[in-house]
Amino acid sequence: MSFNQWLTQRIEKTKQAGLYRGLRTMSTAPQPKMVVNGTERIIFSSNNYLGLANDPILIEKALKTLHKFGLGSSGSRLTTGNTEWHEKLEQRIANFKNTETALLFSSGYLANIGVLSSLPEKGDVLLSDQLNHASIIDGCRLSKAETVIYQHTDMNSLEQKLKETQAYTRRFIVTDGVFSMDGMIAPLDQMMKLAKRYDAYVIVDDAHATGILGEGGRGTSEFFGVSPDVTIGTLSKAAGVEGGFVTGSRVLIDFLLNHARTFIFQTAIPPVSCAAAYAAIDIIEKGQEKRVRLLRRITIIKNNLETMGFKVYGQDTPIIPVIIGDAETSVQFSKKLQKNGIFAPAIRPPTVPNGESRIRITVTASHNDSQVEHLLTSFKNIGRELKIIS
């Protein structure tokens, strides 16, 4: 069998399992209305929660830095890729998160992998939420520690696992701050208490909470008033740019700088991205008005969908999962939304449990009232047509 025949067979299996994916092409900057595969759609699936990806202040800052520093950083942080902008941004992030210091990675994905593959040692155990993001799962797989899964956001299940794992040298609880597929907020206050009682450490991936939760948008730690041992974040969602970071104590950052392979062997993000992200954090910190606007939209969408009779999961976060049921109907629903000019994807097993296929709406502070109204009217009409609501 030739190389390509072998791969064709494998991709056929992916298709048969209904897991085949393709790309769609965007021809406009990230904003509520975008041209997708040549057709204008209202986007309800973006992580650009505060609308910063196309913000003029960020663009201006980026252009100035671009002219001085050029494009790529041309090296890893430990060789020639470390510019004053990387250091300025790290100081800004640490100050924003109220931690001693911060370390930049090229993405949130690589930050998770870097932390989880280097921090726990052989003989340790990682207690991981059942619905943690793929980058946490991959990080756990690369770790020398064992992994034990606890039920999603279930603190009784976590406590049970903590009781069962007393023989391990160290225990690390690892969780998403806001879960990407169901919009739930991890109960970090209870988790921190359990960690203290059972002598465990807490690692939080605040990718979806950074810029969103808490008065100053500092994430789950501010929302609950707690300080986890390690917090991971991304600059690619609410901050609208790219890059990941870890915040915590000076010794933690010193350790990661010396041991996290995704830090050591990766080319640093371009200085232009650092400068834009710096400007984004300034806006986020003072951006309470944007968060209030966003929360108002979240509340309107959730309340209206529930009143129509839809089952809606999640908490007060921009991720609004609307449960449709079987996978086929969810895909049909999403296609009908597209016909109505709306892009919101169907999420199916194995990403979510059987019978819980859903439309995953994400809303941003830059959606306007008429776009939200159009979304709600479309949901009502399609929901009735497909007999999901009466």
Ligand code: PMP
């Ligand atoms: N963690 C979570 C929970 C995420 O949803 C994502 C992005 N989908 C990441 C980490 C990865 O972040 P980045 O896009 O910066 O690699």
